[in-house]
Amino acid sequence: MTEAPTAALGAAPGPLRQRQPHPDAQAPLAFGAHAREALANANLQRALHHVKEGFQDKRLAAMDRLPEFDALRDAARDIKDHVLAHLDIYLERFATAVEARGGHVHWARDAAEARAMVLDICRRENARTVTKGKSMVAEEIGLNPFLEENGIEPVETDLGEYIVQLRGETPSHIIAPAIHVVKEEIADAFRREHEGLAPERDLTDRRALLDEARVVLRRRYFQADVGITGANFLVAETGSGVIVTNEGNGDMTRTLPRVHVALATIEKIVPTLDDLAVLLRVLARSATGQDFSTYTTVYTGARRPDDPDGPEAFHVVLLDNGRSALLGGELREVLRCIRCGACMNHCPVYQRVGGHAYGWVYPGPIGAIMTPALTAIATSHPLPNASTLCGRCEEVCPVRIPLPKLLRYWRTEAAAAGLPPLAERLGLTLWAWLARRPALYRLAVRQIARRLKARAGDRGALRRLPLMGGWAGHWLQGRDLPAPQGRSFMDQWRAQKKGTRL
Amino acid sequence: MTAQSMGQSPPTPDRSERARQATHVALAVTCLVDLFRPRVGFAAVTLLEAAGCAVSVPDGQTCCGQPAQNAGRAADAADLARRAMALYGGFDAVVVPSGSCAGTMRRHYAGFFPAGSEERAAAQDLARRTYELSEFLALRGAAVRARFDGRVTLHDSCSCRRDMGLHGEPRQMLAGVAGLELCEIADGEECCGFGGTFAVKNPDVSLNMAGSKLDAAEATQAGAVVAADLGCLLHLAGAARRQGRPLRFFHIAEVLAGQTCDAGTGIGEDGGDD
Numbered sequence: 001m002t003e004a005p006t007a008a009l010g011a012a013p014g015p016l017r018q019r020q021p022h023p024d025a026q027a028p029l030a031f032g033a034h035a036r037e038a039l040a041n042a043n044l045q046r047a048l049h050h051v052k053e054g055f056q057d058k059r060l061a062a063m064d065r066l067p068e069f070d071a072l073r074d075a076a077r078d079i080k081d082h083v084l085a086h087l088d089i090y091l092e093r094f095a096t097a098v099e100a101r102g103g104h105v106h107w108a109r110d111a112a113e114a115r116a117m118v119l120d121i122c123r124r125e126n127a128r129t130v131t132k133g134k135s136m137v138a139e140e141i142g143l144n145p146f147l148e149e150n151g152i153e154p155v156e157t158d159l160g161e162y163i164v165q166l167r168g169e170t171p172s173h174i175i176a177p178a179i180h181v182v183k184e185e186i187a188d189a190f191r192r193e194h195e196g197l198a199p200e201r202d203l204t205d206r207r208a209l210l211d212e213a214r215v216v217l218r219r220r221y222f223q224a225d226v227g228i229t230g231a232n233f234l235v236a237e238t239g240s241g242v243i244v245t246n247e248g249n250g251d252m253t254r255t256l257p258r259v260h261v262a263l264a265t266i267e268k269i270v271p272t273l274d275d276l277a278v279l280l281r282v283l284a285r286s287a288t289g290q291d292f293s294t295y296t297t298v299y300t301g302a303r304r305p306d307d308p309d310g311p312e313a314f315h316v317v318l319l320d321n322g323r324s325a326l327l328g329g330e331l332r333e334v335l336r337c338i339r340c341g342a343c344m345n346h347c348p349v350y351q352r353v354g355g356h357a358y359g360w361v362y363p364g365p366i367g368a369i370m371t372p373a374l375t376a377i378a379t380s381h382p383l384p385n386a387s388t389l390c391g392r393c394e395e396v397c398p399v400r401i402p403l404p405k406l407l408r409y410w411r412t413e414a415a416a417a418g419l420p421p422l423a424e425r426l427g428l429t430l431w432a433w434l435a436r437r438p439a440l441y442r443l444a445v446r447q448i449a450r451r452l453k454a455r456a457g458d459r460g461a462l463r464r465l466p467l468m469g470g471w472a473g474h475w476l477q478g479r480d481l482p483a484p485q486g487r488s489f490m491d492q493w494r495a496q497k498k499g500t501r502l
Numbered sequence: 503m504t505a506q507s508m509g510q511s512p513p514t515p516d517r518s519e520r521a522r523q524a525t526h527v528a529l530a531v532t533c534l535v536d537l538f539r540p541r542v543g544f545a546a547v548t549l550l551e552a553a554g555c556a557v558s559v560p561d562g563q564t565c566c567g568q569p570a571q572n573a574g575r576a577a578d579a580a581d582l583a584r585r586a587m588a589l590y591g592g593f594d595a596v597v598v599p600s601g602s603c604a605g606t607m608r609r610h611y612a613g614f615f616p617a618g619s620e621e622r623a624a625a626q627d628l629a630r631r632t633y634e635l636s637e638f639l640a641l642r643g644a645a646v647r648a649r650f651d652g653r654v655t656l657h658d659s660c661s662c663r664r665d666m667g668l669h670g671e672p673r674q675m676l677a678g679v680a681g682l683e684l685c686e687i688a689d690g691e692e693c694c695g696f697g698g699t700f701a702v703k704n705p706d707v708s709l710n711m712a713g714s715k716l717d718a719a720e721a722t723q724a725g726a727v728v729a730a731d732l733g734c735l736l737h738l739a740g741a742a743r744r745q746g747r748p749l750r751f752f753h754i755a756e757v758l759a760g761q762t763c764d765a766g767t768g769i770g771e772d773g774g775d776d
Contacts, residue, residue: 036706348693352710386704388697388711389572391664405613411574420573428570432578435533435564436585445537461743461770471702478709479701479740482538482770489531489540493559 029359031382038353043182055345058289076282077400079275080336090236090269097239101301103314111141114319127225133250134158135230137263139361155220157249166193172355175341180354227257231264237272240300244293260311265319267335282398287340322374336399343393365393369406381419384410449484456483521641524594527555532600533565534732545759546599553644560589568606580614587624596632599755601662604634609665640671646678648760653683655724659731685722696737712741726750739770
């Protein structure tokens with residue numbers, strides 16, 4: 001699903017633009033540093049302002065138009081849970097149905113296998129150019145750089161994804177890949193990359209940008225030998241894939257080249273077209289606040305003899321890449337995700353730092369859960385901490401994924417593996433030791449209250465402390481610390497009770 | 503927005519009934535109130551006594567364990583939960599001047615223990631008896647005898663709003679305060695950026711969120727921000743103070759107990775309390 005970038009004015013790209021971290025990266029993702037850069041990036045901040053009106057307000061309006069929305073969410077959750085509990089059966093049913101219609105199913109255990117399968121299909125077709133519909137799974141397996149290394153040119157056809165590709169970036173949002181880009185930056189990219197674009201051509205408004213992209217992309221569709229799309233859903237009973245877009249680019253990618261490759265992960269299965277209907281009703285509303293997306297395409301098999309158009313061959317690459325390992329565990333609920341993006345659209349942290357700060361393919365709250373699951377907690381433990389656990393993501397999730405619970409799960413795994421900084425671990429160990437010993441705890445509180453109060457004097461708040469490192473320093477970097485009023489409550493209470501007894 | 507539309511269950515008759523019938527109530531004062539703002543604890547005692555409760559403050563209380571839970575220290579969190587379950591075992595109700603600590607006890611303790619275990623059952627029992635202060639007073643139909651002259655905006659903490667499903671309860675109580683004009687803040691469902699250790703682990707984002715919340719609070723023309731969670735208040739008051747914003751900050755217990763009128767200094771204000 002895609003949304004045209006709605007961002008406003010801007011100039012130079014920020015420092016985040018070239019980041020394309022690899023899942024095998026060894027260094028921990030530096031969320032804090034990325035967040036600081038993002039907050040200082042004026043263009044990004046302006047672009048991200050559109051998240052609220054573009055997504056939050058529209059979702060709310062769509063919900064208000066549909067009184068049974070919450071009941072639909074329950075139904076959507078139940079469908080996904082049912083599928084996950086019987087995934088093996090539905091995957092087989094799907095594969096059988098695809099093959100019955102002359103399609104080919106390729107089972108990929110990991111990213112490397114999936115890349116090799118796609119390349120193999122392309123090579124057999126002697127493909128030089130492939131068009132791509134928007135696919136986060138393609139991002140997950142690093143398909144574009146891999147195809148380029150092998151002499152095949154991938155062309156993104158979703159407008160946002162195309163802009164991101166021209167800028168040498170990765171998507172910063174799962175349904176609005178270029179949400180971080182402002183209009184002027186798009187014009188800059190077109191002027192830099194589009195050959196024969198007249199310098200005097202006006203590219204100041206959205207319409208002009210769209211027209212320019214459309215002319216270039218139209219040509220590319222007809223050049224392509226293979227079209228690669230993702231799938232929002234796979235329907236087991238019919239062997240169909242489903243893509244949901246607002247630009248129709250998915251249809252062109254699917255229909256025009258000789259071969260269509262659908263790239264999808266195993267949890268995208270739904271049993272029937274009826275189930276699909278339920279999920280589609282919550283998807284568009286949760287994502288873009290539309291009652292239904294502009295284009296919803298159900299594609300089944302290759303072109304039949306009497307079909308007016310369609311690909312001559314149809315392949316599905318079904319990717320696991322760590323998902324089956326989540327099925328029986330505590331993270332299972334994350335596999336319900338239908339990639340609507342509502343959790344990131346409503347996350348106050350995402351809204352401020354954008355998707356690139358998360359450092360891997362999937363940003364926002366769902367990304368902070370997926371990234372450790374699909375890469376390693378050792379390198380991604382800052383992500384589950386990049387949340388206040390405010391719970392708004394869970395509140396808006398159309399399939400009721402308990403995201404805060406799953407963020408806490410990763411915090412627990414990180415703590416058990418000793419990943420947090422030493423000072424944090426020691427501090428919390430000391431605190432927890434004291435909290436189990438009320439008498440000593442009182443003594444400590446008494447000391448802290450007395451010292452802070454003495455330091456504050458008549459001022460109600462502290463601006464500096466003798467120890468400015470670590471958490472104290474981070475608190476005081478932009479906040480005073482309100483001073484304790486004096487003796488602790490428990491001390492005063494006990495004194496009063498003694499007084500009354502005497 | 504109602505509790506139902508946010509996916510929370512409305513207060514069951516059982517919960518209201520329990521609040522109305524409670525006579526012997528434990529106050530879980532919370533670690534932040536204990537250290538930073540004892541006045542909130544005394545205000546809570548005053549309010550509960552005025553509502554006809556016999557109030558105890560169990561002596562062994564320290565912290566509910568939420569920081570341990572959110573830091574992923576499951577064993578510490580479970581231990582502190584066990585202590586709380588033992589400490590508050592015999593009371594008709596446990597009242598907490600914090601949605602966050604109450605939410606931990608009510609919504610999270612049970613999950614610390616295996617399904618079917620005695621400890622899970624004890625945690626569920628405690629959950630049924632645990633209330634946030636303004637919630638308890640509202641369910642009990644407590645009268646308010648306080649005065650506060652001026653416009654006030656209420657900051658709903660995320661734990662009050664989402665963990666506890668509270669919305670009308672604190673508003674109902676504030677509506678009883680003479681002279682108080684309550685104005686709603688824009689984007690009230692958005693987090694203020696405190697988030698416990700989030701405030702110090704991600705200070706840049708945390709402070710940016712505080713800035714948005716303070717802008718929204720100032721836009722209401724209210725002179726004071728009231729909340730049921732001292733964590734949010736320390737964070738917001740500290741940021742406002744640093745930025746030289748004239749807003750004042752009070753815990754809802756202070757406002758309901760009428761402690762803000764005369765000598766009452768707001769959180770983080772000069773004045774040399776006590």
